[in-house]
Structure formats: structure tokens, C-alpha cells
Amino acid sequence: MNGVHDMGGMHGFGRIPYQENDAAFHHHWERRVWGLCQGATYPGWANLDQGRFALERMPPALYLSYGYFERWLYGLTLTLLEGALVTLDEVERGEARAGSEPRDDAAGPEIADPYAHSSYRREVEARPRFAVGERVRTANLHPPGHTRLPRYARDKAGHVHRHHGAQVLPDANAHGRGESPTHLYTVAFPARALWGPGASGKDRVFLNVWECHLHPG
């Protein structure tokens, strides 16, 4: 979707709020939101791409008004509501409705392993369509759903810098349409191809683009 979350290239946000030893959390409640989002998982729980798409569907004014962890809390709540795991009434009251039976399959503390990892890379039969060095052009797509091709890099020419095998396709996975593993490439764009003659002729922007969003250049 062409949402306000897709902010690469936007003006109007002012200076970077940079601090040299900036922390991940600035308030205790932010830590709890993060822990809730990380810890609330059990069989059948939403995947990463569904979680991202929940954030993107926040009303645009809220997205821009909320802080980062408020947005996470919003995304978590929306995912729970859409999964019929909680009701709006329960959210508003902060307690379970009468007669609600607690689940017993939520994940235990053993899932708290920052070194656990599950790759998004998959084996596929299809051979990659593009070779490193080949000129490509990105698709001009404006889907109402989730995509990882930002607006600033659509309908733009670059070249294939690297191939990453086939990986889960967020555009499908966010919508419960399966993993649809698709070849993934890093594509290098001259900054001027993206931003016009005002950009430096020496600079480039690299992003990972799935094969279904690329045409021969």
C-alpha cells in the first residue's frame, strides 16, 4: 500500500533526533510493549509480514502522531482483534469477558533466545531470471496490500548487484497467501535515477527487490 509508513524521500520531518548513546527504550512501558509483542506467540500466530502490514494499516494521522512503541501496541492489538483472539470490549476494559477460557499454549520463556533464527530463504526449482550485473527496471505497482518495494524505487532503472536465492515473498505472506518463495536480488540504483539531477552523481541506493517486481532494464 502507498501508506505514510513508506517515507523514504519525504520532507517535513525535521532534523534527525540523534543521540550518540541513544537507547532502544526511553520509558519502562516501551520495554513492556516490546516484550509483549515478542512474547505473545503460540501456534498459528501471525507471521512477521502480517505484523508489519498491521502497522501499515494504522490511520495515517495516528501513524505519524504515535511513537514507535505506541505503533507496535496498535499493531499487536489490531492483529489480536483480527484473529478474534480478543474483542474490542475486552481491549477497552482491559479484562477478559466473563466465561472466557484462558489458552494454555502460549510460548514459555525458552523462546527468549536472541540467537535463534529462522531464515526466509527457501529452495525452489525455478532458476533466477536475472544475472548479477544485468540492467533491470522495477515494476510500477500500487497494490492496496503489503509490499516491500518502496514508492521512491518504483518504475526506476538499476542493475543487479547480488542474488540472495529465493526468499519468502512478503506481498503474499502478509496476506495469508503462503510463502511464495521468489528470487531476491540486491538492486543498485544511481541516486540520480531515483532523485533526479539534484543528487550526487557518485551516490547509489541499494535495496533488495523480489524478482516479480523486476523487468529487464
Place this chain on the structure above:
Amino acid sequence: MNGVHDMGGMHGFGRIPYQENDAAFHHHWERRVWGLCQGATYPGWANLDQGRFALERMPPALYLSYGYFERWLYGLTLTLLEGALVTLDEVERGEARAGSEPRDDAAGPEIADPYAHSSYRREVEARPRFAVGERVRTANLHPPGHTRLPRYARDKAGHVHRHHGAQVLPDANAHGRGESPTHLYTVAFPARALWGPGASGKDRVFLNVWECHLHPG
């Protein structure tokens, strides 16, 4: 500027709040804002393009949270502050600082003439560079300042549909750089050139584009 005001093509704003006999004003205070913006004028007052640029510079979250006339009030206030016509302290208190001498040159009720009009068309020496029917491509520009070329129509191919003579260039006029009259054209874009293959092959989008934002196509 690439601001949230440039919303052509965005998702996430829901249904059109359409009402068949919808009014221009829904609250009395909206009428007063409109009247203030229309009536507060006197020699040296900001031009139309400066007024638009003031609205565009609202913090993005405010732009999206405010209603239409709240945004006008914001733009008016910002313009007055930038023109040093009021101080922030005066705005906050709603009254003039002690010793402030009232002006005596504000416009009278005779300006309230909806049939008065001043054209933005100007005579220029330069001949138009493009002819009706000619293929053109819009510039890929991302200026921090005001522009009337929306993001969705940048770096896109279309053809010249009509010529409107030379007209005041908002990109200059909004920044106090004079009127810089420049040839203006209506350019027709196939919807698919703008929105990709998902759009209807029969549809087109027309917009007015100044010559400095066009290349031969």
C-alpha cells in the same frame, strides 16, 4: 516538497465522506477562519503560492490530524509569524503586545467581490518549447520547496494536450523569487503510465505542468 499534502495515489484514507448536498462549512468557526483568511489582506501581503506553501509546511502529523479549516488557520498564523506581523506571544495570548500600533491599511469590505479576478497568465518573449500532441516526460524533481508537480506524475511520459500561455511559476513565486512566468501545458498521461498495469488501459490523468518541469519525451 515531498510532503503529506501531496496525497495523490495514497492508500489508507478510507471511504470518501460524500454527502450529496454537502456544505462548505460545517461549523460557524470554519466560516470565520475562511473569512479571516480571505479578509486579512493589505499591501505586501503573502501571495497565493506562499499561502499554499505555509500549509504544506505544517508538521505532517498535524496536517493529517487537523480538519481543512484548522489547517487554514495554521497557515494564516504561520504566514503572520513569518512576516513578523504578529508574535508567538501575541498568538498565544490572543491580544496585541503593549504599545503595539494598529495598522490602518487593512482591506475594506469592497474587496469582498467573488467576481473580481486576477489572472496568473503573463505575456512573455519566449516561445513555447512544446507543441500540442508532442510527447513529453516530466522531470524527476524532489525540491525542499514548493512545487505543483505531484510525486505520482514525476519522471513519467505523457503528451501535450493543450497550451495555456505563460503563467506565474508557483515554484518561484512561493519563495519570493518573483513571478517567473513560464509556459504552462496540460499534459495527458495514460493511467497505466502512472499507476502500472493495474489501471484501466482506457483511462487518463490530465494535469497542468510548467515547461521547466518537462523534457522531450
Place this chain on the structure above:
Amino acid sequence: MTDREPPGEADRFSELAHLPSDPALRVKAMESLLVEKGLVRPETIDACIEKFEHDIGPHNGARVVARAWVDADFKARLLGDATAVVGEMGLLGEQTAEVVALENGPRVHNVVVCTLCSCYPWALLGLPPSWYKSFAYRARVVREPRAVLRELGVDLAEDVEVRVWDSTAEVRFLVVPERPAGTEELNEAALAALVTRDSMIGVARLAAPPA
């Protein structure tokens, strides 16, 4: 090239730290400040509201449309140079210094928007309705005009060409809607009474008058 000017009063204003959140109060405070400072005259505000809310309106555009329906020469001149024709009728005005007229018919449907702000032909149609200024309309109609029109009750066949006009300059657009069937007997004034504002924006079609 950074995005901001050095902080000044205007920059601090963007934080809006101490202003009342109720817009009605903020307007009141601003009006009284500007009056006190001689930056606006209350009678000018009143006159602007009075004139623009009542003297102009869709009845102006409707006169142009009805004449185009009954007078083929007028229509041809209107579609060729609406600014001249509307000017002869005395209907140019504020936010309406140049006009282009767009004819809707069975094969072509025109619809008007301003994606960047809310430009609109004030002198011909009055001040714009709220929905025209909404984010949803500004965002959607250029990308998915058929879905928007369907949502507003205008269902277009696939073979109709949709033309969306984004008002990016000081040239305003007036849609000339299709003359409804069953109006052959009506005179120009009666025809003008049939023409709705929304049909001149391009988001409505005109129905045949009740028999």
C-alpha cells in the same frame, strides 16, 4: 540542504505548545488579535463570508451548462475557450480566472480533483463541499477513479474512457454533464435548474426529471 530554516518564532509555532486545542477558541483569539492590530477589519470578514457564501454557487455553473445544451455554437466555443465564454457571461472570478470546460458523454467521463490542496472554480460552483477537500477524495480519485465513482453512485461501463483532471495550476475545470433524456421540451432556465454541483465536478450524472 536541510529541511528546516534555523529555529525562529515560526519554527517554535509548529510545536503549538500553548494554543487551546478547540479550534473555535483559537479562531476567536486570532480574529480578535488581528482586529486589534489592524490586520483585518471585521466588516471585511463579514462581507467576504456574505458574498462568497451567497452570491456565488452552482447556479452560475448551471447557467453555463444549460446554455451549452441548447446552443451548439455556444457549446463549441465553450469547449474551445471557456475562459472567454465564461468571461462574456461575467462569471469569471476569484479562483476562477481561467476555465477549461470538459464535456461528459456516453463514451467519456471527466472528473475533477485537486490532489495537492483543494483548488476549485469558486465563481462557477461556490465554495467547495467538504468531501471534495477530504484526504480520501484527494488521494484516491487519481489512482482509482472508477472505484471512487462507483462508491459515489456512478457506475461506468468498462468501455467508457475516464479522464481525471488534477487542478495543479490557476486554471479551473468545469464539467459539462450529459443532458438527461426527456428534457427536450425544457427551456434554458428549466434546464439550468436540473444541473447539480456534483455533476459539474464529475462525480454525479443527471437523472431524467420526474415525469
Place this chain on the structure above:
Amino acid sequence: MTDREPPGEADRFSELAHLPSDPALRVKAMESLLVEKGLVRPETIDACIEKFEHDIGPHNGARVVARAWVDADFKARLLGDATAVVGEMGLLGEQTAEVVALENGPRVHNVVVCTLCSCYPWALLGLPPSWYKSFAYRARVVREPRAVLRELGVDLAEDVEVRVWDSTAEVRFLVVPERPAGTEELNEAALAALVTRDSMIGVARLAAPPA
């Protein structure tokens, strides 16, 4: 094709009508609801916070960088297939299943962002700092990297090539900053202690250690 699903509970939620505006209260209410419904176990929340806030962090990335500085073979393998090399060191992990390493030097400067959300190599750098997640950083660094870097204290000569990496997939980027001068005598552990988080994102250069 309209933008919204038919209104349901989730749709009504977007209005956020009755929720407390203080996020701390909202989190507390949500946590107690989810615990009550068995959707989360408090000890799991505590364990997640504890492990991710303390067990991982820039010290992991710094180990990789320091080794690349002292071992040319390692560096070549790292730049060729960082996922394999980081995996051998046991430093892959959540949000860090695949890694690409990018070498900064006098002629090329790499800087990393995620414009669409805030993807970041958790296992190598810990959880991301606030500024990395800010709208300003996400919006600006892809368009005007030199202005952003200058604002953050990194002034690049015009002939340096800037490469901005936008993290659009489950592949994470680790910048290998330039080894500062005057560090020839330091061992790998001492070198690792010099490597800052921000240098591994690409928004800082490393200074020579105090003599």
C-alpha cells in the same frame, strides 16, 4: 477495489474511541488482558526483555569488525558471505538470519536504513536506537545521505561514493567501519572495544584512540 474491509471490530478499533491516551496505561491494560486470556505468559515477557536487552548488543558486531581488521582472509570471506562467517561465530539470530557486510573506507561510505519500518540486525547490534526508528532518519537518508551524515558529524568529501542500503528484506546489513589510524599495536579484543554501534550502521566514523 476499495481500501477497506467491511467494518468489523478491527475497523472500529482504528477510531480508538475509548482507549486511555496514556500509552503506559494502555500497555498495562493490554498486558493484563493477554495474561488473563493465556495469550502471553508474564515470565516469557520478562525473559524476552532480559535476553534481548542484555545478551545481545554492539559488542557482537564489534567482534566481527575487529576480526576483519586483523585477519585479511576472514575479511575477504566476510565480505563475500557474511551469513556463513557470522554463523560460524554463532552470531546469527533473531532479525539477523542473513547478513551482508559492507566495508567503509576512504573512497566508499556505506550507511544503512529501513525506510518502510525499522529493520535492523538485532543479534549483531542489539535493539535499534530511537533515532534509527525516527521518521526523519527513515525519510531523509535515502534522499540526502550527505546532508544527514553531515548533520550527524560525518563530513564526506565530494569524491567519496555514498552507498545507502535500504533494508527491504530479511537480509540485514553490517557496516565494517574503517580501522582508525594509530591502532597498529592493539590486539583483537582491544580493537573490538573501539568499535561503536553507530559506526556499524554507517552514521559515524571511528576516531584514533587517545594516545
